[in-house]
Amino acid sequence: MINNKKISKFAISIVKDLHKNNFQAYLVGGCVRDLLCGINPKDFDIATDATPEQIRKIFRASRIIGKRFKLVHVFNRSELIEVATFRSGNNGFNDGNLVTDQSGKIIRDNVWGTLEEDTYRRDFTINALYYCPITGKIEDYNKGLKHIHNKEIVSIGDPDLRFEEDPVRSLRAIRFCTKLNFKINNNIKEAIYKKGHLLSSVSNARLFDEFCKIFLNGMAEKNFNKLVSFGLNKYLVSTNLNGCEFSNQLIIEALRNTDKRIKNNQSITPGFLIAALLWPQLIKKSLKGNEINLKKFFRSMDSILRNQQKITAIPRKFHTYIKDIWVLQLKLHSRIGRQPYKTLKHPRFRAAYDFLLIREKAAAKTKDLGFWWTEFQKNNEDLKKKLIIDLKKNNLEESTKIFGFSKELR
Numbered sequence: 001m002i003n004n005k006k007i008s009k010f011a012i013s014i015v016k017d018l019h020k021n022n023f024q025a026y027l028v029g030g031c032v033r034d035l036l037c038g039i040n041p042k043d044f045d046i047a048t049d050a051t052p053e054q055i056r057k058i059f060r061a062s063r064i065i066g067k068r069f070k071l072v073h074v075f076n077r078s079e080l081i082e083v084a085t086f087r088s089g090n091n092g093f094n095d096g097n098l099v100t101d102q103s104g105k106i107i108r109d110n111v112w113g114t115l116e117e118d119t120y121r122r123d124f125t126i127n128a129l130y131y132c133p134i135t136g137k138i139e140d141y142n143k144g145l146k147h148i149h150n151k152e153i154v155s156i157g158d159p160d161l162r163f164e165e166d167p168v169r170s171l172r173a174i175r176f177c178t179k180l181n182f183k184i185n186n187n188i189k190e191a192i193y194k195k196g197h198l199l200s201s202v203s204n205a206r207l208f209d210e211f212c213k214i215f216l217n218g219m220a221e222k223n224f225n226k227l228v229s230f231g232l233n234k235y236l237v238s239t240n241l242n243g244c245e246f247s248n249q250l251i252i253e254a255l256r257n258t259d260k261r262i263k264n265n266q267s268i269t270p271g272f273l274i275a276a277l278l279w280p281q282l283i284k285k286s287l288k289g290n291e292i293n294l295k296k297f298f299r300s301m302d303s304i305l306r307n308q309q310k311i312t313a314i315p316r317k318f319h320t321y322i323k324d325i326w327v328l329q330l331k332l333h334s335r336i337g338r339q340p341y342k343t344l345k346h347p348r349f350r351a352a353y354d355f356l357l358i359r360e361k362a363a364a365k366t367k368d369l370g371f372w373w374t375e376f377q378k379n380n381e382d383l384k385k386k387l388i389i390d391l392k393k394n395n396l397e398e399s400t401k402i403f404g405f406s407k408e409l410r
């Protein structure tokens, strides 16, 4: 059923080495699921009955990582494979082996177990399939194969409890639903509605990881719409506009653009997307009448980033990136004298220009500002001059004041 040619040779060699040392070893999780769905896996995980220390001894190029969840990274020059020890713990109830906090969230689960026990701690049945590339056999204790066939996401154990243990599972259900085009079964849907609010207790570092997985996987627009339909978007993106902002076309355009770039193998960064997701808030906070108030604009940038930072950690390197893109939006509007040349030289010009095009596509009435910059970039010195002079003739140089940013909030 599974074609071993689609599996990393390095992963198979690790399985063989573990077997040689008398341990069990299987490919597990997302890679087995994806292979069965005809998708090329992005990475390969291995599960074994060897403990992290035993795994570490077998593979010279390996290191033990994690505290809450100890596992081993085995690597060669080009690949890194996660090898995890079978764990016991969850079969829909907390049997006392796990350490949980008051809300039921798991804090530590380094309790080794058997293969069967390991299957029950996984989130969904489709993620709990174990494949042995040597015998070609699949171990399936939770009807995962049937659910893959039915294109259905089914929880292992009671989803209410499983989402209490780890609220991120609700985001994972949404991600797999759009990625695989599977339906989420009803009791999971109900659990998302009931337990989604627990996402507010998840660390901002983990939510940033999840933010990237959900929005930078080529399915951003679909995922965002699903998040909104479950009311979970506010756990990934700060909202300060009393709910109206999610009809905002800019956000949708930015998500679409991210998906398109991934499809075309173009580079993407979470910074760009965060800049777009928060832009409507920035505009709203800085508007005075129909115009941008610069003082308010600069003051709001930090407070808006801080609010988002509380939800999803934003690595420091993206802070200046995001602010550069925002400030450059104003600079792109001002085309007097040497300013356009300076703007063009800015290291973030390209990102800011892309951002402007998205704003225009969404709603901004900027009177061909994007087109002007498209021309300005590609033309030679004489034509550049002419473009600036033509603006002067038409009294269009300082358009920040002329064109209402407020239109972008509709």
Ligand code: ATP
Pocket (backbone or CB within 6 Å): 028, 029, 030, 031, 045, 121, 122, 123, 124, 127, 128, 166, 168, 169, 213
């Ligand atoms: P993808 O890599 O495409 O995002 P995946 O299923 O491989 O999907 P990983 O985060 O790589 O997801 O996790 C590997 C496996 O570990 C999963 O298939 C699942 O069996 C288990 N797992 C991961 N996260 C959780 C979780 N929060 N709760 C329970 N099991 C999990």
Ligand code: MG
Pocket (backbone or CB within 6 Å): 029, 030, 031, 043, 045
């Ligand atoms: Mg994976």
